């Protein structure tokens with residue numbers, strides 16, 4: 001068993017092939033941006049933060065192999081390759097924000113006459129490598145703040161949490177976002193039980209979240225997506241914690257398909273609903289969630305499990321990979337800077353952030 005989704009050392013990148021989990025642990029080499037695009041698009045690696053990190057590391061690996069000596073050409077190559085990587089999956093914003101920041105860095109390094117081509121390459125690659133470290137630091141902070149927020153609102157000593165999809169070490173550089181909150185609750189000895197949804201059709205919950213929870217001996221039960229209402233009716237769920245692929249400026253949140261209906265059920269039962277996401281998942285350039293592009297995935301992901309067909313041949317399918325939960329259903333957004341209500345986001349994002357619309 002391995003929870004290390006990304007294996008990297010300078011010049012060498014491998015990703016855990018999550019299509020084969022939980023039965024097979026196999027790492028796939030990523031030797032450049034073509035490989036990076038493919039492993040992201042095929043969902044061999046997935047999860048908004050992991051997509052950004054693997055995409056950018058694939059560029060770092062390729063850049064170190066190039067013998068380009070002209071900074072202007074290097075800058076142009078970098079911009080083109082980053083835009084290509086962003087096209088692998090449209091909904092998660094993390095890779096777009098990372099690309100914007102790296103293009104800004106490349107422009108700065110290119111314009112600085114005191115920076116040699118080798119210094120350009122070295123500083124650019126270090127900037128990407130730092131993403132691995134920062135992501136884990138951010139996730140630990142998200143875990144801490146989320147744990148505190150949930151325990152502050154819990155009446156009895158122990159808590160019962162529902163989560164959807166996979167937001168753990170397999171979706172990030174490590175520790176996880178919503179699953180990071182669950183790990184922090186477990187470390188606080190206040191976690192009574194976790195319920196994770198199967199998360200059809202890719203089954204991130206049954207195949208990945210269950211895998212992480214069993215691996216760390218966290219008390220958990222797998223439920224079918226359609227059981228969420230019955231679970232809240234029969235069990236005293238303390239809170240729901242989910243991840244995010246793109247949070248709009250007003251707090252509307254795009255996350256794995258099924259999140260929206262969980263939020264509706266949570267509202268009906270008076271269960272607090274939290275989104276756990278780093279600031280790099282917040283897109284301040286979008287005023288609301290109805291402007292978030294929702295990826296539609298191949299029918300086969302619904303009609304088959306592996307090679308085995310489970311749906312009648314000839315039936316048409318609709319397979320959006322995400323839905324948008326409106327801000328009025330969200331109790332709080334747990335970030336590495338603290339927990340905020342949706343309408344506080346505009347005060348949290350740094351004014352010089354790449355995504356703050358320039359007035």
Ligand SMILES: CSC[C@H]1O[C@H](OP(=O)(O)O)[C@H](O)[C@@H]1O
Nearest residue numbers: 046047048167171243244255256
């Ligand atoms: C911290 S991962 C965020 C997000 O990404 C997952 O989607 P996918 O498995 O399709 O990449 C899911 O929506 C998680 O909540």
